[in-house]
Amino acid sequence: MTDAGPTPIAPKRLSAFISHHSSQVDIARRLKGLLAGQGIDGWLAPDDIAAGTAFDQAILDQIARSDAIILLFCAQSDQSRHVKRELMLGEDGHKQILPVRLEDVPAQGLAYWLKDYQWIDWFGGEAQAVDRIVAAMTGAPEPARAVVAPSARHPKYRLSKLALAVAAIAIVAAGAWWAVGQGKNDGDASAEVADSPIEPGVWTSKREVVKILYPEEIAPEYEKQFKALLENDPDPEDCITEKVAAKPDVELFDPGHQSSCTIGSFKMNGGRISGYLNCKIAGDANGNLQVTVRGTYTRTSMEFDNVVTMQTSQGMVRFRSHETQRWLRGPACKA
Template identity: 75%
Template sequence: MTDAGPTPIAPKRLSAFISHHSSQVDTARRLKQLLATHGIDGWLAPDDIAAGTAFDQAILDQIGRSDAIILLLCTQSDQSRHVKRELMLGEDSNKQILPVRLEDIQAQGLAYWLKDYQWIDWFAGEEQAAGRIVAAMTPGTTPAVSTVKVAEPAPVGKRNRLWVALAGGAALVGLLGGGIWWQTRGPAASDPGAAVADNPIEPGIWTSKREVVEILFPEMAPEFVAQFKQVLETDPDPEDCITPAVAAKPDVLLFDPGHEAKCTIGAFKMNGGRISGYLNCKPAGNDPKGNLQITVRGTYTRTSMEFDNVVTMQSSQGMVRFRSHETQKWLRGPACGA
């Protein structure tokens, strides 16, 4: 006999059902890993369904046990009957619904169920999105937000078509106008979302102009907004070469003539007068949290391109997210490169 008292009961771990389309299973697994670091158990099919167990019953049982339903929304899941059923079951069970956009799209097939919910954007940063999910599931906590500094532009060599870079050292935002080149995996030939037209634009010299439309985060004093816009909109060399090969079959080199950094591009489309894509980059440097993500949506003709972009830049010092608009116009040919 001892007087140590009863053994304390460990608090129940929170759990989340991760609803996703099969094409996004890798993203679902990544989210599950991030949630685990915050003490939340993620569950997804088919990974967590025991052998010999009926899929429908396992999903039904898990939704009943989960504290929240995390919906990974993309073009495919928006039209998925299975995802819709999972969402309906979650609402019928009065579960917390957390929609996470994997792409910069608006819900269409699931719009009825999602119109009243606050979005969480995965493309704004994986850890940022996971932090918002954790905060939503654990009332009283908020994701950590650091202060932001705007750095002075550094000298630039050749201008980059996507015009984005992160400053080194402690500054979060370095400059837009050069410095990051994209190195990516090109879209797979078997991917229907990678449709790219043949010969859509003219090769030669193109010029561009950009405008910061809105700073989405953080809230800045007017003087800092002006400084931020000046840094991002100043381009010392607004002309670029688009080679015949890229003009004939555009790929990531349309945005990156240099092709020198470790980045990826996904869901790239350029067909029927419309262009879209999603880029993620881990900039060179010593900052382990340095990350750059851009969604690109726009239109094009043979001699012009217009882009509406959502840009998220992260570092150990914090995050900046903004919308921008860029226009590109063909100036002259013929070919300016190999």
């Protein structure tokens, strides 16, 4: 007979309640999967409430059991009474609150609850956002990641040709309309899309890199090269079919569905366009492209002001861009 001692008890896994607006359920599910890979259980109502269970009670019970409340913040969640109630319950239960900003917009409806919290920006790179969430919940330091950063040897950082090439691939992979890209918007009650807002036919586009936000210091000749790669489109014309022009959907921004992106909070109504895009980069397993879009439109024109975060195997680049779309002719064209 041996005395092996008591059986060790496995440590309890941390759990996070993911509070989100229904328009962001795809991002919530992705975050849940990424957290699982880091040993943290994510919970979201659409997927984790058992059939026959009272919805409100399930949320109350889960918030009580969770170690943290992760708020996926966007313009819609800012005005959601359900999200507000979940934050109130989290604070009443002295839970850790981690607001993750999906869009570069200020808090208005939730400003009272969020003014004292440190934001985590999803659009700054999802890998970095997950690192910060895990570090905040576990108390462990954030892991060092390879990012595009100024060289310690040179006062001005010089973007490598490979990084520039990957950046160019990302733009080409997402198509001429990369500013919003391919995604799924079907059935999204939050989407506000006008009927027949633009003319069908052939449109042309022009893109300008307004400012490189990160890295902060780049040698002028490499900044010029970077801008040239992103601004020079060899095929600036695209077809918008009569069907898409009559009721715009994701194909408006990604003819032929050539990208693998998701889009949230898409609105095109009253002369204004807005949305949030998250894409994978073709040819780069670690690549990710995130874009926050704000713009205006008429029947024959569209203009976008974008904040783009591009994470590649070579590092990260973040920049502001301006894109102009103009109607040339129509309506006959091949999609």
